[in-house]
Each structure stands twice: as structure tokens, then as C-alpha cells.
Amino acid sequence: MVRLEAPPNDQASPAVRALLLPAALMAAATATVVVLAADTARLPLMLYGTAATALVGWCAVGLSRRRRTIGVLHEHYAHRLTVLERRLAAHDEETVRLGKVLMPAAIHRLRQGESPAEVMRAVVDGDERYRELPAAQRSLLRSVLQIVDDEEAMRDSAQRSFVNIARRVQAIVHQQASELREMEEHHGRNPDVFDDLLRIDHGTALIGRLADSIAVLGKARPGRQWSRPVPLFSVLRGAMSRILEYQRVDLHSIAKVAVIGTAVEPLIHACAELLDNATRYSPPQTRVHVTAVEVQTGIAIEIEDGGVSLSEEARARAERMLAQAQAGIDLNDLGETPRLGMAVVGRLCQMYNLQVSLRQSAYGGVRAVLIVPRDVVTTGPAPGVAHGIGAAAGPRGSSVDLPTKDVLRPQNRVPRPVTGPRRSVPLPPVASGTEGDIPVVTEWTENGLPQRRSRGRAPLGSHNLGLRTPGPGPDRTPGPGPAPRGSGQGVAPEPANRPGPGVWLEAFTKAVNGTPQEPPAEAGEGPAGPGERGASDDVRGKGELK
């Protein structure tokens, strides 16, 4: 303030000097007139002159004073103006900071699950830059956080509820699928029924994929879990079985690797969506080609269709959708987009670290490339053997554990709650009405066919049996556990000695017709004594093997 008062004093002096000039001129004029005038007029002239000079001087002083006051006021207002402008700028800056820094940080924290009060404490009070946030901004921030929190909670519950519904649909579909598979086995010999069952099965798989899509969009895992690695070929065929026009898909040179259990379902689903896109947006007479090759980063699955090429704009839109989905889908936006597929794929990619890109295909259509990361790929259990269903049925005698799986099969089967022939419920054997009538598969013929024996038989023959050899003889107790084929003497470990398949049938007919053969001597020996029951049992097994 002191400094500010100095300039007016400095400026005043020339002004005062300027104002003193008229007064001095007036005094000089008065003096001149007084000297020149006649004596009689001299006195009044002098009086009037002095008065006028005084008046002029007074006016000059008043003017200069007023002028100084104006100057001071001007300075004052200029100063206030700058102060106010500075404050205005500071306010603007604060608002911008609130909007661009504080609010996003707070909402980010809120999205990570903190409550609004916690966020306020952490973001505003915990940071000395914002500690003196004005009350108005503080309350604004708080109410915004509250609103966002409520919205999130609402969206969450909506999402959870439809994920829940999707889960139920999935459960029903899985149940349906496994029952259909059973029915397919039961009616396998009736082609008409079988074909109809396949059609129903296909429809069910399509429903299942939709349910999976809904679950994925609701940020949940798709469908079921797989406990073991699944060959890539099976994964791709699994994807094929979930689309409408699977017949148009050709699998070429699929890398012989397996996908670890946790990644199987997402991969199937992602491939199914891409295949669905490929078949849906290409002419019905064209084929869709799928290849899978190993690349540096993992496995590249390429899906090429011969449809209309994606225009650059459409491609950009699709990629944008993928990117959006990876960032997190706003379910409200999905309402109008009929192409759920890309959103689902993007979401899966984000969840499971897959990479997808859409390019122009050599066939003129679209080529979708899905990169599966290396860490979910294993070289698989027996990559050389056939894949999928029936993969367990390798060349005869090649795998020892083959029967184990099959032995367990009929026992584990749950009776299905439908009418129809039930193979799974064992009929009581006609001969023995005693305890434990369940026929257990204990032996395997040379050709891998199960040979059933009723449990009641062995005790019947063996209770008074002296001849029974306790050694590694083939008369093993028919335990309920899986008896691996090749554990007895009847099935020799060396495959060279085995008769060819189909030969036993011939041998059987020969034996029945009475054509003499070396060992069946005992078999044709008439009713064996009770002591030889166990032995003859074995012989029968042997005879059948011949």
C-alpha cells in the first residue's frame, strides 16, 4: 500500500505546475492592467484581478486534487481487477482438477470396490493437495460418488441375475446333452431315431452356446470345466458342434497339441463364435477352412471364409467392438447390436489372454486369427493317436488302460429317467438267484470285448474246490474293481501269439460243429463235476480265446 501511494505524488507535481500556470498568467495580466489603467480604475481593477486570480488558483488546486483522487481510485480498481482475475483462474483450475484428476481417481477407486466414504478419506483427506477442498466441491464429489456407487450396485445385481439364469440354462443343457448322448447309444441301431436324436442334440448345443454367451457377457466363466487336457482337434470339433452350419467347416492340418483343462471351454466358445460369424456371413455354398499351426507365441487358429470381404469400415467397427469388449462391455450398448459374437470373443480374449485379429482372406472373405498363448497348450497325452471320441480305442492291445475306462462305464451310468430300453440296469441272472447278482466285467477277450460273469458263479463252484490253483491262475475273484485286461494268463502279454480278430468266431463255430481242435477236449467232456467248476470256467474262457 505504501508503495502504491508513491506514484500519485510524483505525478502530481507536473500537474500542479501546469495548473499554477493559469494562476500566474492571471496575476501577471492583473498586474499589467493595473499598471496601464488610469488611476481611478486602478483600485477596483486590482481588487477584481486579485479575486479572479484567487479563484483561478483555487480552481486549479481543486482540479489537481480531484485528479489525484481519480488516479488513486484507478490504481485501486486495477489492483482489484487483477486480484479477482487471478482468483477466477484459480477457481477454473480447481474445477478442471476436480473434473479431470480428482473425480476419475475417486471413481477408479470406487470401481475397485471401495465404498464412497473410504474413497473420500483416501483421495481427499489423504492427499495434502486436496485437504483444503472447499465444502461445496467436497459435497459435490461425495454425491457423485454416491450416485456412481448406486448405479454400479444396480448394474451388478442385474448382471448377476442374468448370469444366474444363464447358469441354470447351462445346467439344463448339460443334463440334456448327456441324456441325449445316452439315448444316442441306446438307439444307435435304429438309424431313424438316431438321426432325430442328433438333430435334437444339435439344437440343444445351440441353446447351450447362447447361454454361454450370456454368462460370458455377464463377466462369468463360460459353461463347464474340463479336468484334463483336450486335444486341439477335439476342441475345434467341439466348437463346430455348437454352430448351426457345422457341415460347412473343414478342419485342415490341426497341430497335434492339447489344451489344458481350464482353457478348453473358453477356447471352444471363442472358436464357436468365430466359426459362427464365418458361416453366417458367407454364402451357403462356400466352405469355411480352419487350420491351426504352432507359432512362436503359441498356437494360431485361422478361420477363413469365402464370403464378402469386410470393408475397411466394417473391419474397423468389428475391431473396435473387440477392443471395447476387452475394455469391459457396457451391457446397455449391446441391446441394439445383433453381433453378440464379437463382444463375446473380445471378452473371452481379455479374460483368457487370447489374441484375435480380423484380416482379409486369400479366399476373398475374412480371415480371423486367434492366437492361443503357449502356456495353455501342452503337447498332450499321446498326440499321435486319434483324437476325441474313440481315441481310447487305439490299435488292439496297445494301451493297457483301455479296458479300465470301459469297465467303469456301465457301472457308473446313471439310469436315465425316461422310458425305453435300459441296458444299464442289470438283469438278475437266471441261474443263480443268490446274493450279489450283478454281473461284473472281469475279463476281456482277445479282441477287447467284455466278458461278463455273474458274481454268484464263482463261489458256487469254489466252495468245495480243491483243485483251484491259488497262483496267478486265471480264476481271479470277480471283484468289482476294474480288472485290467492282460493281467491273467489267458491274455498273454506278447501280442505276437494272439489270434487275429474275427478268428475266434470261426473257431467257435468250428468247435460247435464238432470239428476237433486241440484244447476243447475238456469243454466237450460232458457235465463236469462240482469240483471242476472253477477249472472249466477258465477253460471256457480259454476256448473262447482260441
Place this chain on the structure above:
Amino acid sequence: MGDPERLYVITGGPDGAARAPLDLVTMIVARDEPSPTVQPEQAAILRLCRAPLSVAELSAHLTLPFSVVTALLTELLTAELVESRAPVVRAALPDRSLLEAVMHGLQRL
């Protein structure tokens, strides 16, 4: 349990045209080694059928229903990769001695 692929993917669809007239006891024998282009199930059939094998046995080995196996075999037959042989019929009517032998055998059980 189970496999990701459904049976219709293996047969190539429920409308699999006309199936070859195959029986449970029709014997199948491969005429060629499996080429790398055939389906894995068909490759398995070709490997199994190096020596003659009945359709029923194939179905059991592959744990696939009969209809699926016939559909696969139909394709293989048209591609002339396998041959089918009806089981040898000895006579129009079963031999009386055969029936007796079976009867005796059954009684002895």
C-alpha cells in the same frame, strides 16, 4: 467325462443320406493305410480293420454307437478304403447239428 464334440460332428450331420447296408456282423477289412486326410475316427477304423472285424466290434472299440460307425463306414466304403463282407452263410437254414450242439452247450452251463 464326455468329450466336447457331439456325435453329429463326427458323422457329418443327421441327414447323412443313405447308409450302406451294414449289419452288426458284417465284417469290415481295410484296403489301405489311413491317409493323413481322413478323420481320426476313420483312421482308427482303418487301423483296427487291418484284419477283418465286425461292425459290432468296431462300435465297441470306438465306443461309438452303431449308427455313427455305419455312417463313418459308408464314407470309407464310397472312398473304397474298406471292404465289407457279409458273414459267410453256410446254409439257408441253420444246421440241425449246430442247433443241437448249441443246445447241449447251453444245458451244460
